[in-house]
């Protein structure tokens with residue numbers, strides 16, 4: 239196949255001569271000077287070629303074609319620095335080549351197109367697109383039609399576009415309508431819109447596989463359709479955490495070239511019923527309260543999150559809870575190992591082998607997952623009880639522009655685990671330090687009242703009524719437990735052993751004596767602590783406190799490739815100094 243695709247000839251860009259070579263995987267062109275010496279080479283992976291067109295073609299608001307019979311135009315992915323974001327921006331690179339004859343031009347276009355098919359097996363041909371016209375700044379429709387649709391057209395992708403008229407329309411469509419012709423589903427909107435598509439696709443897949451989503455022990459069937467996210471919401475965290483930038487062009491290009499990023503999904507059950515799925519944050523306590531508070535102030539727009547965060551922080555609440563978790567294998571990875579899940583992550587790749595090792599066909603693919611889950615014996619569960627500022631579970635780093643490293647910087651997108659973060663009740667200033675560290679590079683887990691565990695499942699419940707009232711009374715009076723008062727050291731806090739945790743619970747019970755109210759808490763914030771918080775599940779409030787969460791490894795696939803490490807991409811400057819592409823210097 240490699241030899242069939244190989245093509246080499248002189249080509250011209252303007253009046254400069256280039257030696258162009260198409261190997262199996264790369265399309266390279268090297269400038270040749272008058273003395274036949276090679277200058278710089280531009281190498282574009284065939285997998286990143288967006289399209290090949292006869293003539294001299296430009297894509298502005300619409301396609302402009304100057305049909306000359308010796309020219310062809312190649313469109314490809316070009317990388318550029320994103321400024322503040324963690325990933326790289328992708329732009330549409332374009333180079334117009336001239337050939338000495340029409341025959342040679344036709345040979346180039348034919349070979350390049352064949353190479354695209356060979357090296358882009360997951361490139362979509364037909365997509366189902368949902369646009370939420372009310373998401374974010376209400377620009378989703380414009381973003382799709384002016385930025386994304388021309389790129390899809392260039393790449394030969396046909397789209398069936400549905401502009402939603404109500405919440406949950408996309409979910410319901412995916413659950414009920416015929417999806418046979420589609421390679422993937424694209425949502426143009428924010429995290430809420432992504433969540434709709436996620437629920438619709440997972441539900442549909444389980445229906446077709448005859449699986450009951452309400453049974454928390456069932457291993458769910460991976461979704462066959464890819465999901466693409468064109469960010470157009472006020473919160474686009476899933477896009478940021480899986481691409482590294484919030485940029486419609488970058489996301490559209492990932493869709494076009496058929497990138498594939500598996501993603502873990504957490505199922506949330508209450509009393510043997512499915513409540514929801516989550517991919518980013520499941521948070522009780524602080525994060526639940528902030529969401530509940532912000533819902534009361536929707537009229538403020540995005541500012542409501544700052545306002546609500548401040549109000550909830552000042553109210554200095556903590557909540558009693560019993561947390562049980564099933565630890566993941568500590569030999570595979572750890573939330574404190576200071577690694578980052580980047581594009582091509584080896585931990586996630588090894589997980590693919592582990593999760594789907596027994597067969598390549600999807601039927602036995604999920605039976606191999608089933609055997610993995612069924613071996614999780616109940617005896618492995620660890621249980622802790624006490625008062626928490628917040629309890630969070632995240633299946634990914636949950637990085638976002640405000641917190642570039644995220645809630646759990648070393649979490650993985652697709653290793654079949656989640657990170658459970660327990661923030662025990664503490665002094666308000668300690669908690670502020672914890673929150674502040676999310677905005678910097680300081681380790682938010684390196685605090686004595688914080689612990690993090692890599693887990694496969696979590697159960698949460700509030701203590702029964704009587705105990706709850708007792709905690710409430712104490713919570714209402716107490717200014718929280720000082721770090722010094724807690725009676726355990728930092729080394730212990732990261733050990734996560736059952737024994738240490740039990741000791742800590744005892745220590746906490748002892749320190750839960752009523753205390754003199756802290757002067758910091760008086761005035762504005764000294765309201766009575768409610769008995770229970772609510773769960774924030776990817777931005778939605780859950781109606782239950784008691785939940786069982788289970789991580790399903792690589793349940794869905796996104797048109798993405800994880801965050802690219804800018805430093806690792808071999809790049810240099812071309813004509814536009816800010817732009818990067820693969821250029822090899824000779």
Ligand SMILES: Nc1ncnc2c1ncn2[C@@H]1O[C@H](COP(=O)(O)OP(=O)(O)OP(=O)(O)O)[C@@H](O)[C@H]1O
Nearest residue numbers: 373374402403404405427428429430431471472473
């Ligand atoms: N046509 C519609 N009318 C009203 N709501 C819709 C419509 N289409 C989708 N939705 C709902 O709007 C919610 C928010 O949408 P989306 O995530 O796109 O925007 P957002 O601005 O990021 O959201 P948020 O206000 O939650 O930050 C989603 O939960 C989705 O179910």
